[in-house]
Amino acid sequence: MKVRFWGVRGSIASPGPKTVRYGGNTTCIEIRTDNNELIILDAGTGIFPLSQTLLAEMPVTANVLITHSHWDHIQGLPFFIPNFIPGNTLRLHGGFDPVSGKGIEQVMAVQLQYSYFPVREEEMKARIEYVTLMPDQPVQIGSATVTPCLLNHPVVDFGYRIDCNGKSVFFTGDHEPPYNIYEPGEEGYADYQAFVDEKNRAILEAIRGVDVYIADTSYTDAEYPSKKGWGHGTFSTSIASAHAAGAKVLFCTHHEPTRSDDALEAAFADALQHQASLTQHMDIRLAREGDTYEF
């Protein structure tokens, strides 16, 4: 299996001299199974450079798994070049949005309105299919089994576990571990805590023993209190869940858009040092645009 990072930045594309080493594109990860089937995790701006490489292997069947519908995870979709060429297939997978009452087709429909993009969906030459997924209900994509896991973000977010030939990857999309909204001693605390514990246990089980764990690691511990409830993880939460689930390698991603490469490396070094008891025997890396990991 092969994992390649095409976009590792959170929230908004952040090109420029300060992000040149880790990259400024928003979330997009290419997965190749051992049979070379193509699975793409999220369609942030990183999907545009990825799509250019696909022109060499047409016809393309791209299985895109959308974690959630925020811009930085879907914005590259209209620029997915194979869409404009007959014979290709884009199969878009994702969850049902209870607030809009719509399935995954909405992420394409909202972006291909004529006021915002010159080519309408009807004019796309490729075959475009939509598969709305349900949590914990595995689907087969070629030789891979994909299992969505409902995580915690302002909009419904699926983490995806991909299992294939005994190898596995888990990607969180955007996720903040749920926490108790009551204070200890308040009425409702114990009941709520039981729900939180159950949820966190279920998430850990979904990640259990993966070869590659790619986790939303937006913030440092110092930054977190002012960002609580925004739906993102920290170095500490990613390290803790990787350790508890027994993940073999952890890639920290969704880098904060204002963080320079130097600051990112400093924050990472600091986190490793502060959590030395957990991290000394772990393989932990910062996700970097262009990097490939084969296993």
Place this chain on the structure above:
Amino acid sequence: MSPELSQRLAAAVDGMPAFPKSVQRILELTRDVNSTPKDLVDVIDKDPVVTVKILKVVNSAYYSLPKQVTSIGHAVVYLGFNTIKNLALSIAAIGMLPKENSAAFDVQQYLLHSLATASIAKQLALKVDDADPMDCFIAGLLHDFGKVVFAQFMPQEFKTALAQSAADGSSLHAALQATIGADHAVVGAMLVEKWRFAPALVETIRHQRIDNLKDTDMIACVFGANQISKRLAFGFAGNHRVDELPPPIQKRLGGNLDEVINALGDLSALFQEAQVFAKL
């Protein structure tokens, strides 16, 4: 009940507005940067309309849960606070349940009765072995949900049934059976079953009539709480008749109606809290 009626009522609930106080509080809290998730949950779980709509979403086939979600707190953990907040905002945007309706059904008194029943059912759950206090709260809150649906969407038939029950002290269930062909328990249970609510919740809402009870701890708590709030006149939901607890329920709750009321102690704080919320 005909499938057409069931379809019509279910569709009608989608467009049904919530109670004025919760609409107002939801709008205030979502604009207030200092408000906490807890503040919003405290508002949502006191409004039968908002509660129904949120549980309906989280229990829908789109999430195919292995076990139904029966509390708002659980819904928040499951779908995330912001999703619940935005669902609440969408419901608030529909408008407010009008104080007056052509059935002459007092929705403020209805809400008071529902809230009091919910809180008492939650307390009674502590006396029995096999009833979850949160589930009893929700069941108490929703046990008369069918009535507020009738008031909105079948006001003339509902008005006739209310008048008949008031005139001769007969059961509202029987009057509704005659005018609509289904009483509020049947309609309430039908709706929540259609929306895939937990079987125990559906069963509890369905079996609230003295001649149609089932012997479970949860039904005992909600039936008992319903009679207590009627006896103590905590709000009013159109049914004048207060039933004595039948022997199986007495056994579960540890006494007859008066004994259970005495054992609960002073309920004035509980009632005052409900009053604050139900004030239109």
